[in-house]
Amino acid sequence: MTFCDENNIDLIKEELRYLELLAKQYPSICAASTEIINLQAILNLPKGTEHFISDIHGEYESFIHVLKNASGVTKRKINDVFGNSLREKEKESLATLVYYPEQKLELIKKDETNLKDWYKITLYRLIELCREVCSKYTRSKVRKSLPQDFAYIIEELLHEGNKKVNKLEYYNGIIETIIDIDRADEFITAISKVIQKLVVDRLHIVGDIYDRGPGADIIMDKLMKHHSLDIQWGNHDILWMGAAAGSKCCIANVLRISLRYANLATIEDGYGINLLPLATFAMNQYEKDDCKGFKPKTLDKLLTETDTILFSRMHKAISIIQFKLEGQLIKSHPEFLMDDRLLLDKIDIEKGTINLYGKNYKINDTNFPTVNWKDPYKLTKEEECLINKLTNSFVNSEKLERHIRFMYSKGSMYTVYNSNLLYHGCIPLNEDGSFKEVEIAHGKHKGKDLLDTLDRYAREAYFFKNDKKSKAYGMDILWYLWCGPDSPLFGKEKMTTFERYFIDDKSTHKEKKDSYYKYRDSEEICSYILKEFDLEPDSSHIINGHIPVKSKEGESPIKACGKLFVIDGGFCRAYQPQTGIAGYTLIYNSYGLLLTSHEPFESTQKAIKENKDILSSTIILEHVNSRKRVADTDIGNELKKQIKDLEMLLIAYRKGLIKEKK
Template sequence: MRDLDYLKLLSRQYPTKEAASTKIINLKSILALPKGTEYFFSDLHGESEAFIYMMKSSSGVVLYKINETFGDLLSPKEKADLANLIYYPRHGLSTNHDEDEQGWQKTTINRLIAVCKVVSSKYTRTKVYRKIPSEYAYVINELLHIDASDPDKKLYHQEILNGIIETGLGEEMIVALSHLIQNLTIDAIHIIGDIFDRGPHADKIMKELIRFHDVDIEWGNHDAHWMGAAAGNPLCVASVLRIATNYNSFDVIEDGYGINIRPLSEFAGKMYGDDPCDCFMPHLFDRNISDQVDLRLAAKMCKAITIIMLKLEGQMIGRHPEYHLDHRLLLEAIDYDKKTVTIAGVTYPLKDGHFPTIDPAHPYALTPEESSLMDSLVYSFTHSDVLKKHIEFFFTNGSMYKVINGNLLFHGCIPMNEDGSFATVETLEGPYSGKALMDYFERKARQAYFSQDVYATDIFYYLWCGPASPLFGKDKMSTFEHCLIEDVKTHVENYNAYYSLSKQEEYADLILKEFGIDPQTGHIVNGHVPVKVKKGEKPIRAHGKVFVIDGGISKAYHSKTGIAGYTLIFNSHHLALAEHHDFVRGGDNTPSIEVVEYMHHRLRVAETDNGAALRSQIRDLLELVEAYKSGVIKEHQLETDLSYTTLP
């Protein structure tokens, strides 16, 4: 009866056996098409300009397609100019052209149509049509499917071009075709965590991702404390602002998200007026455009919010003994008279011992001024409509991990013991390990965000820096040591055993099996730890089963890694790694692309997760056809067109 009720509902969409049969034909034909191209990015860290270039250029694939289309018919400069036009069409239109403007527009439109034909070849006409801007759909569709070898059609083609130019639509057509090419070269985007922090504009990255048609995000630890801040957790708010002030990222806070941090600047200026705050001077990788803050004031703001964060962290540790973070209760380990701190039995001098807001008898208590400040900052975070929209996108399009097309995607690690077993984490709801641990943290994060209870939202701070957090996977977050202790040995953060064990094939296989993936064909894709290429490190591990694609797109890592990020590209033919270099505005930013694994045969949609979903739809539709034929369900008269037979 339940199946019959479902078929009756399905019959509303396909009211005749002909309609259902047509859809079956449609879906079966899609199964035979080549799989779409997936792009994997990680650790974007607010580097909006570089990332948007990666998206627009499809990490170098657009230039590859131009070469495939024209070969030696165009010079290298002509091909580079065409590529840059596709990436930034508005800018390209504003430059001077050697030939007359109308002639240039006709030539350019023809070249863009030629590239469109190549990049659209693996899709149905319906899918391509749906990606064309509606106002130009008829014209572009005609140009894409004209047979230029037919003399009559050739004349038809020329008249369409003449009409475009005569009506003044040449520039808009070039823009539309450029965007269509960008759209067609990327079928799906996977972000393996850490969109936020350090770089200038995570907000701009989020706007691009929200506009994209198929994207998922595997949460990173830097994303987690932003999620907590948006949920109103004061500790996460302080943590986010500590990094923003430390990296001079005022534009993303105030201009990007409309968060008012003037109360913090006023408090810091008043409290640390004569304090140089040298230990808290910000990193200067980017220049603020909208909100240029004096560096000395930024240092004072950083110190003020760091002290507040350490106090709130101590309060959180007291609320959650199950987090086992007592070793991070460092404010009580300070000798405020001697200006030293004792950690693990060793006493270190402090680089800065001026703490006017700390009561040594009650080091984790906020002053009334600090409490009032945090109330103001929490209000500002929770009332940012843009931030709310972006974080809710994390929940609707994101997760702790994702299994797709035989690949396991997650940001940090699957916590493991030194012996290669999965680490068991004791929680208030019982012990969890492996996949169950990932599922537990995701469940708690979703519950916390939508409940917005401070106790519950502490989970986001644990995900940010807890030792057993799969998003972090280190024994500590050494913020205190970095800021206040000179001895670099105290700055070391020891990694979970996963990071060394996952380099070995047997443990990669163990993890893949844990998530139900065939280890003979599956891969693990994660980020979090920058691959230091300049020191000989490789992104490919465990005999090609593990890809670590954090190549350091953040400017803060360029000197350590020697590159500026990776893109993993998975098309119907192969897996390839694009190795990016420092982004230069207006320069040649084409990455080096290396094929790292060839498929045994060209993969079809039928062999993907989407193919499995389409086969399930086909089975349902076949049952519906049988129900119509047997009279179990009555056919209905069609009153509309047959648009329902097109692609979903």
């Protein structure tokens, strides 16, 4: 025992007030000893499986399926349990049943001729699978995961073993009764959800839940029900956080992106934000403008001609408002070093040109009915009225507020977990690879300190409602994090939104990346970053998202000889033509790290009807000879501290410093 030494009595006396509080929870030697035994036992269990997903971008069907199949972990468990005793089709059907129990049961009940036999066989298979999934957890943890209706029955069946011959009839009787009283469907659904829940111990979302895809709100609803997760904010998440806080610049950007991808489902249906004022304004102001440059990118979504015209006009209207609002913000923050983004005043409307960096470029659209060229960044009264109405809709959306509060409670600029450093974008670097100093609120910050400072201001933007000055600055920081030149979440010199809309010369569309992207394949620089976050470089990794890996061009997601992994592989359908795949995910279990690449997901309907799982390829990144235990994790370190405290409490009892409560 660590503290049995007489020399530690003084230390125990110093901690006596804390130990007296601990004694209320463990009032006797017996209670403290039992808890030490329990905690020591937990330390020897295999570490839980961690699941890393990045850059979901509203693709809720693909995301939910990957969440349900745990990037192939469930399939591997089925193979481990049943090996060659089941045909591949049977394994596929069992996997689909675990993923979508209610929907799959409906189909099976229509086709199955001997339903009772099917129920009996399936129940035994699910119990076997569940037993395997639960094997790395304590009974207490498993018990807490069980649905109330079936908790006792599932626990009994999970702990039935081949040696318990005397209870064989008892267990068979349970199965028979479940079927006979017509509760098999509910039981199958319940145990499938237990498997889904326990197959992964911790979920990590490495940024960008929002934008482009149709169901970010659906994803957020799903995440809010998850048992254990953390989120590293992405630049698109930050934009929505800013919109929910009331930042007009962020609101304009959110609406522009939604209209660019003809994705108003999240805005209108998900969050109940009324876009009628924007539609009315756009139709009035741009009545004779076809707004060709603002035609939405619809992928395979079909829009009527009327909708295309309406969306294009709304798209242009909010874009102009955005450029005006951003111009005002840039002027009020010279420390942001973004004067090169002041572009409206560089337009010569009579010549139809714009002067960028001393060179004139032709603009492809000269219809700016709301711009006063003497004061181009000033909103018209109608624009001001419109943005105020839209802001009111965003800040008063109850569901959006609920989701963003969750984003704050579970999210941060970065996370350190089990020797892995997780962040979405980058750590800003200078050309020589050193950490770049960035001026924030009249102070200069770099490395870890920069991310910690930005995290604090991001929270002030939303929570400092009674401190208007701090809140306003925080909201401006949220916008800066979206597109600022030294933003760790953006990672580029500038965002060339204006140029992409109005200038055909593609040389103006280039967005120079931060030096981080030049150095992220360097073991030395990755070690330098890991040390900055107090991690041991030889046993730690960086897990990164944000910039899609172009797999079809031969780019590897594995950087710096395995010190850094980029897991943005194109979850978002808009990126898949560039990446060639539909995303990477990462699994970290007790045996090591596995990287999985996914092919595009067809549909939930096909997955259920035809047992069509996502086609995935898995490569082992690291494999350990000795399984990692809970003792090797962050949770293990916390448990060791608790054990030391309880050991001190035991000595305090035995020395009479604290009296036992009988």
